[in-house]
Amino acid sequence: MIEKIIPWIKGKRVLLLGFGREGQSTYHVIKQAGGYASLDIADLASPAQRPDEEARWITGPGYQSCMDDYDVVFKSPGIVLEKPIEEYRCQILSQTEVFFQCFRDQIIGITGTKGKSTVTSLLYHILKNAGMDTMILGNIGIPALDHMEEVRPDTKIVFELSCHQLEYMTVSPHIGILVNIHEEHLDHYGTMEKYVAAKQNIFKNQKTDDILICNVQCLPESGTCPSMLIKAGVNEPGTDLSVAEEPDGTWIRFRGRAYRIPVDEIRLLGQHNYFDIGVVYGVCAILGMDDGAFTAGLKTYEPLPHRLQYLGERDGVRYYDDSISTICDTTIQALKTLKDTDTVLIGGMDRGIDYRELIEYLSECQVSHIILMEATGKRIYQEIYKFYPEFKDRPRLILAEHLEDGVRRAMQITRPGHSCVLSPAAASYGIFKNFEERGEVFARLVFHS
Structure with a gap:
């Protein structure tokens, strides 16, 4: 090869x-x-x-x-x-360009601001568990050209794509998945339009017999997607692939099939993860997998670390690591999922993103202690006091210089029987090597201090 x-x-x-x-x-x-x-x-x-x-x-x-x-x-x-x-x-x-030129017909490409690694790893796990010839490559940390020799004619290639890998791509995958687009990487792109344009290369060079599964929140403009478009959404009427919370459970509906997610028997938590499961279900259905094989894979999937990962309990407090969170929406989703959160730690490197959405959510939510750290934490604190006089219960806001100070304070004030979550809504660069190191340091401070 x-x-x-x-x-x-x-x-x-x-x-x-x-x-x-x-x-x-x-x-x-x-x-x-x-x-x-x-x-x-x-x-x-x-x-x-x-x-x-x-x-x-x-x-x-x-x-x-x-x-x-x-x-x-x-x-x-x-x-x-x-x-x-x-x-x-x-x-x-680029590596990605050359690999796609060779194997694009076998590739399921996944991109999005958040959730792409979960979709990629979950899809790979379920396909592998069902006995399919499959491999996982790309932004998840596995260079594609290293594994060219392993590709066979029937291999399904699950490929995670970052905006940087997509930026200059002239070829798109046979099945593309666009999980979502949020404000991110503006320090690299300068404008949201350039960032969105990079992400949209997941479908711009597709062919008419290709498929794009796309979140209804970021649909292509009319005439820009040459492939078959499958619109996916949570509690959104009129979608092709629907994830809906109903009185008897959370259901995925796609092409005449109805599948109830066994939420009490899986390790993925929260509505955003149920959307990811829905997207993966859609791909598996397209590939001809039955619901029994899908369920078997879903139940044995271990979530990736640092993504709302349960770390354990200390002094009656449950601790969660959501260090992957670098935008407002992921922190909001974490707090919606962990309804018993007593303390949240927020803040990191400031890349100039707009925190209005998060501030408005924090004002209304029931979290008792909001610890604000580093440059973005200070900025959020100052913006609340300057521009949000209606912010509810301001004494909940606690400034901390760094993660170490924030964890020390969290361990003092979080009430037993509740949860404490690190969900920074900010990048780790300049403070830690990456979000993984930030999560590891959080766990060490909690359990080994």
Whole structure:
């Protein structure tokens, strides 16, 4: 299978732009394939150890200025190009682009601001559990080109896609899933319109016999989606794929099928997760899976860490890690799900997102203690006192400098028999390496202090 990438590199001067996990993966695959004229690497930082003395390294602030000296540039997802892509003479590719060019007919691609990792991992687990030949790749942390050799003609490829991977894509998956779009990554894109445009590449290059399952909250504009559109929603009338809370349970309805989610027998909590289950059910139904096989997989699925993850109990208080939460909506969903929350910890790096929706929800909710940390915590606190005189029960607001102070205060004030949840509604960058480290530090502070 690795020979499939040779047409892109044969006789070409090749540059890798970025040498993180994906850049290193691309390097090893291209080296193995061979046939290129040269293979060089450009990155802002100079690596501690260079894997190849033959390769030319371009590092430092001007590392992107050499791009047009090459025929082909493989760009890593997180790198922001300094010019519009059409201004470069070189061909700019990515791992994802090349992999999709090879296997797009077998790919189920999933994107969204929140929930995409849950949908990706749940779909993979249920397909695998049902005995299907399947693999999981992409933004979930598994570089695609590393696994080209494992793809067989019947393999179903479940592929998580970030906005950065989609930004310059010219090919879309056979089945696309757009879970939702919320305000996010504006520090990278500058405008919401550019961020939305990146996400919409999940469907813009689909064909007429392809499928898009899309949340009704972010439907494509008329005429922009060439594939079959399946509208999905929670308690939304007129949807093709409906998730509805009814007196006798939560039901998924799709193409004449009705399926009641066994909420008391699964580990995924909350309405947002029931929507994710609904979307996965839709894909499984399209692939011909029966309800028994779907239920068997759903019941054995273990949720990903840091996504409203129950950590345990200490001194009668139940602690939950929702460190994945970097926007208002996910914190609101966490508090709607954990109805016994006595204390919530909010705050992190400030990327300038609008916190009005969260402030208005916090004013009305029954949470007794709202601990506000870091730059966004301070900003929320100041905005409430300046612009929201009607905010209910302001003494609930507690300022804390960092997570350590916030946890110490939470452990003092949270009432036994209730829950305490870390759901920051903000990024972790500049404070922690990533949201995973933030969640791990929270658990350590709670149980090992």
